[in-house]
Amino acid sequence: MTTPPFPTDPTALEHMLDWARTRITEGPDPRNGAQSFAALDDRLGHSITSVGIGAAQAFALFTDVIVPSTRPFDHPTSLAFVAAAPSPAALSVNAVLGAAEIFAGNWDGGSGAIHAENQALGWLAGLAGWPHSAGGVFVSGGTLGNLSALHAARIACTRFDRPATHILCSEEAHSSIAAVASVMNVALIKVGADAQGRMQADAARAAVQDATGIFAIVANAGATNCGAVDDIAGLADLAQELDVWLHVDGAYGLAALADPEARPLFDGIERADSFIVDPHKWLFAPYDSCALVYREPLRGAQAHGQQGAYLETLDQEAWNPSDYALHLTRRARGLPLWYSLSTYGTDAYRQAIARTRQIAAEIAAGIEATPGLELILGPQLTVILFSPSTLSDDALAEWAEAQRRSGALLCLPTTWRGEKVLRLCIVNPATDPAHVLGVLGTLV
Numbered sequence: 001m002t003t004p005p006f007p008t009d010p011t012a013l014e015h016m017l018d019w020a021r022t023r024i025t026e027g028p029d030p031r032n033g034a035q036s037f038a039a040l041d042d043r044l045g046h047s048i049t050s051v052g053i054g055a056a057q058a059f060a061l062f063t064d065v066i067v068p069s070t071r072p073f074d075h076p077t078s079l080a081f082v083a084a085a086p087s088p089a090a091l092s093v094n095a096v097l098g099a100a101e102i103f104a105g106n107w108d109g110g111s112g113a114i115h116a117e118n119q120a121l122g123w124l125a126g127l128a129g130w131p132h133s134a135g136g137v138f139v140s141g142g143t144l145g146n147l148s149a150l151h152a153a154r155i156a157c158t159r160f161d162r163p164a165t166h167i168l169c170s171e172e173a174h175s176s177i178a179a180v181a182s183v184m185n186v187a188l189i190k191v192g193a194d195a196q197g198r199m200q201a202d203a204a205r206a207a208v209q210d211a212t213g214i215f216a217i218v219a220n221a222g223a224t225n226c227g228a229v230d231d232i233a234g235l236a237d238l239a240q241e242l243d244v245w246l247h248v249d250g251a252y253g254l255a256a257l258a259d260p261e262a263r264p265l266f267d268g269i270e271r272a273d274s275f276i277v278d279p280h281k282w283l284f285a286p287y288d289s290c291a292l293v294y295r296e297p298l299r300g301a302q303a304h305g306q307q308g309a310y311l312e313t314l315d316q317e318a319w320n321p322s323d324y325a326l327h328l329t330r331r332a333r334g335l336p337l338w339y340s341l342s343t344y345g346t347d348a349y350r351q352a353i354a355r356t357r358q359i360a361a362e363i364a365a366g367i368e369a370t371p372g373l374e375l376i377l378g379p380q381l382t383v384i385l386f387s388p389s390t391l392s393d394d395a396l397a398e399w400a401e402a403q404r405r406s407g408a409l410l411c412l413p414t415t416w417r418g419e420k421v422l423r424l425c426i427v428n429p430a431t432d433p434a435h436v437l438g439v440l441g442t443l444v
């Protein structure tokens with residue numbers, strides 16, 4: 001009998017499952033963070049050898065070198081960028097999903113998983129007020145979601161022989177919109193935002209006066225830098241007047257659809273053609289996951305369906321997720337959201353989103369009440385911009401690094417209206433406002 005090329009190591013497997021259990025129940029170490037290339041190369045640079053180092057040693061590198069050199073975004077003190085807060089249920093099913101090795105690119109390969117993913121997409125579409133016929137797919141992130149939606153928008157336009165050369169968006173649009181425009185070789189018309197960072201329909205209307213070739217308007221539902229939600233209803237009117245596609249980029253902010261008190265912020269989304277929201281941001285799912293939803297999924301399929309001789313045996317009438325974005329093979333990355341929703345129920349989601357907004361409100365109020373700290377903007381959704389009146393930019397950066405290293409708080413500067421300010425974005429209902437305010441108190 002020949003030895004299999006890849007034997008199982010049951011002891012290492014047990015050890016891995018134990019490690020996963022502890023990580024899921026206890027969370028990450030907030031002091032973890034990036035190491036230098038040299039430090040990492042010293043430990044990992046010789047890990048791939050001709051005969052292998054064995055599972056125990058390879059896993060030790062994972063636990064002792066790799067994980068400690070990564071940012072613990074899902075820790076409740078992680079308030080920079082847009083962090084993550086996966087629920088224990090979502091993390092658990094994500095761990096076993098890898099073992100199940102489901103191909104979820106087409107119905108034939110993954111029907112059960114796809115059906116469950118579609119339940120989660122249906123919940124999101126319902127929150128937006130869209131019909132049951134709406135649908136889409138989970139892609140790896142907001143960038144790919146925006147690209148896939150805007151490609152569909154362009155195809156929808158060119159099918160009628162109309163020029164499709166420009167996308168209209170806010171100056172506060174996420175950097176991925178510029179990246180998408182570059183990939184698609186189209187231009188952006190950037191509309192100035194109001195004092196809170198919102199694109200208003202009047203400003204957008206003025207910007208399109210002499211423009212030609214617009215095929216899509218992108219509305220922000222939670223601009224990353226400042227949390228602003230554009231005037232979606234006014235932009236929906238404009239999109240209708242121009243007969244162009246309205247895409248809502250809610251990668252971060254559309255999670256707040258789940259909170260009825262925040263829902264009016266998004267009025268007008270019922271009339272959009274597509275939206276994205278990343279469950280890996282504020283919907284308590286792990287990386288990597290972006291829900292891309294089309295009001296009329298057929299328009300997504302017209303843009304993205306792939307044809308190939310070896311694919312002809314597949315049932316073209318079935319729901320094949322590969323038809324709805326720029327991809328073919330995919331893992332069932334929407335399952336953690338489905339599992340978490342099924343486990344806890346949608347009420348728990350409503351409460352968690354409402355709680356996170358409450359935490360942001362408490363932190364903003366605390367900043368306002370602290371002499372020496374100036375609340376600049378927010379909270380808009382859960383983004384807060386503020387500034388200590390006395391510290392230089394260098395001192396701010398030093399403070400932020402010291403807090404990160406100690407694990408007290410991950411809070412980084414950004415630029416707002418030409419000024420360096422500090423930014424917080426809260427997506428974790430376990431964040432403790434008193435703790436955050438205590439750390440911010442060391443700034444003054």
Ligand SMILES: Cc1ncc(COP(=O)(O)O)c(C=O)c1O
Nearest residue numbers: 082141142143174176224251252
């Ligand atoms: C509003 C918005 N759109 C798009 C993206 C891109 O998403 P991803 O990083 O998942 O590609 C982000 C990321 O932060 C975002 O905040």
